[in-house]
Amino acid sequence: MEQYVIKGGLPLVGEVEIGGAKNAALAILAAAIMTDETVTIDNLPNVRDTNVLLDAIAGIGAKVDRVDSHTVKINGSYIDCLCVDYESMKKIRASYYLLGALLGKYKQAEVALPGGCNIGSRPMDLHIKGFKALGAKVEIKGGAVSAKAEHLEGTHIYLDKVSVGATINILMAAAMADGKTTIENAAKEPHVVDVANFLNSMGANIRGAGTDVIRITGVEKLHKAEYSIIPDQIEAGTFMFAAAATHGDVLVKNVIPKHLEATTAKLLEAGCRIEEFDDAVHVVAQGSLENTQVTTLPYPGFPTDMQPQMAVVLGIAHGTSTVTESIFENRFKYVDELTRMGADIKVESNIAIINGVQQYTGARVSAPDLRAGAALVIAGLAAEGITVIDDIHFIERGYEEFPAKLREIGAQIEKVATEKEIQKFTLKVS
Numbered sequence: 529m530e531q532y533v534i535k536g537g538l539p540l541v542g543e544v545e546i547g548g549a550k551n552a553a554l555a556i557l558a559a560a561i562m563t564d565e566t567v568t569i570d571n572l573p574n575v576r577d578t579n580v581l582l583d584a585i586a587g588i589g590a591k592v593d594r595v596d597s598h599t600v601k602i603n604g605s606y607i608d609c610l611c612v613d614y615e616s617m618k619k620i621r622a623s624y625y626l627l628g629a630l631l632g633k634y635k636q637a638e639v640a641l642p643g644g645c646n647i648g649s650r651p652m653d654l655h656i657k658g659f660k661a662l663g664a665k666v667e668i669k670g671g672a673v674s675a676k677a678e679h680l681e682g683t684h685i686y687l688d689k690v691s692v693g694a695t696i697n698i699l700m701a702a703a704m705a706d707g708k709t710t711i712e713n714a715a716k717e718p719h720v721v722d723v724a725n726f727l728n729s730m731g732a733n734i735r736g737a738g739t740d741v742i743r744i745t746g747v748e749k750l751h752k753a754e755y756s757i758i759p760d761q762i763e764a765g766t767f768m769f770a771a772a773a774t775h776g777d778v779l780v781k782n783v784i785p786k787h788l789e790a791t792t793a794k795l796l797e798a799g800c801r802i803e804e805f806d807d808a809v810h811v812v813a814q815g816s817l818e819n820t821q822v823t824t825l826p827y828p829g830f831p832t833d834m835q836p837q838m839a840v841v842l843g844i845a846h847g848t849s850t851v852t853e854s855i856f857e858n859r860f861k862y863v864d865e866l867t868r869m870g871a872d873i874k875v876e877s878n879i880a881i882i883n884g885v886q887q888y889t890g891a892r893v894s895a896p897d898l899r900a901g902a903a904l905v906i907a908g909l910a911a912e913g914i915t916v917i918d919d920i921h922f923i924e925r926g927y928e929e930f931p932a933k934l935r936e937i938g939a940q941i942e943k944v945a946t947e948k949e950i951q952k953f954t955l956k957v958s
């Protein structure tokens with residue numbers, strides 16, 4: 529079983545380059561099958577989730593050519609199956625984007641229902657509500673969602689909850705429906721905008737992405753396109769929090785600062801100095817860290833995907849902080865692990881009450897999910913002593929070359945596979 533081993537206590541100093549956004553890439557890869565022409569996508573993050581989804585896309589017959597580790601060509605004209613099996617869904621929830629893409633293009637699709645996930649139940653009721661509103665007959669049977677329609681008719685859809693997945697899935701189905709569709713209370717995340725821009729580059733007619741009302745005029749066909757994925761705001765924020773927790777000085781490059789406004793605001797409140805450039809953010813955290821209050825909200829609020837990372841920083845800040853998780857019902861699983869590193873955190877319902885401690889101490893911990901795993905890496909970098917992190921496959925779902933990028937800015941971290949390698953690392957850094 530592979531692990532990360534970290535010797536903490538060193539400030540991160542230097543420059544790091546951010547990759548393409550995983551959560552934009554997953555939707556864009558699915559949308560790419562909606563044309564029978566070839567689509568070229570670059571600045572793709574080379575992470576487990578995108579590679580698993582590309583396998584699922586090849587699995588339904590589409591032609592997938594990996595030009596290099598960050599560029600792929602997809603041609604949907606070879607698709608010979610309109611169902612995505614449970615194996616694919618089990619590995620990556622976002623395979624459900626193929627439901628919207630296949631329904632939009634072929635007016636038929638069947639996708640295994642995604643299993644639960646470590647951060648909450650992750651229902652699909654809003655996705656299904658949208659497909660039904662467009663005229664599809666949707667059934668859940670045998671653990672799969674099947675959707676079918678003679679034709680899809682544009683309509684007005686109000687999302688009871690702000691949902692990134694439902695907004696994007698409905699957007700894709702409506703892009704090739706007859707007539708106009710309005711999605712109200714739509715998600716405004718940068719990756720929703722990126723998917724809309726991508727579909728428009730293929731000839732779709734989508735207006736208002738990034739606001740809470742998106743208007744789509746369906747088109748008959750979509751055509752070839754070349755597209756570059758936006759930078760990953762969550763990877764960028766993760767490095768910003770790592771700089772803060774280690775009292776470092778890091779220039780985070782290839783970012784869109786506007787996408788990081790909530791993160792920047794909270795790091796300023798926590799006592800960091802932040803300088804913004806056109807495509808970079810400079811985080812300096814050589815002073816002490818101060819307490820603050822955070823509530824996760826849909827974009828442009830503070831992202832739920834940065835909640836664990838923020839909590840790790842506040843865990844070694846002066847005073848008492850609170851972190852309120854308003855999006856998912858089970859996103860504090862890292863707290864038990866962090867407590868083993870000396871944190872003083874109490875979770876009451878969806879609020880974590882954090883009493884800052886002087887410093888974390890290294891320990892053996894397990895990554896409970898993707899972002900919590902990244903947060904434990906940050907805790908290990910800030911801790912005194914050695915930290916070993918198990919279940920790093922969660923982390924590798926969304927962070928490309930994470931240890932290598934951290935070593936570039938001074939971290940002592942390695943990916944190991946045996947106790948012997950842990951001992952070797954410990955000897956080397958002591």
Ligand code: EPZ
Nearest residue numbers: 551622650651652653654655689691692693694833855856
């Ligand atoms: C996307 O998940 C992201 N995943 C998540 O990132 C992210 O945390 C989440 O958006 C919120 O920003 C991808 O983009 C692949 P939602 P998604 O639908 O679309 C409820 C990561 O770390 N809901 O916006 O599944 C849901 O239970 C991952 O990269 C319904 O009730 O999230 C949640 O409480 C983790 N019914 C809320 O809406 C539905 O039909 C927001 O979920 C759909 C969602």
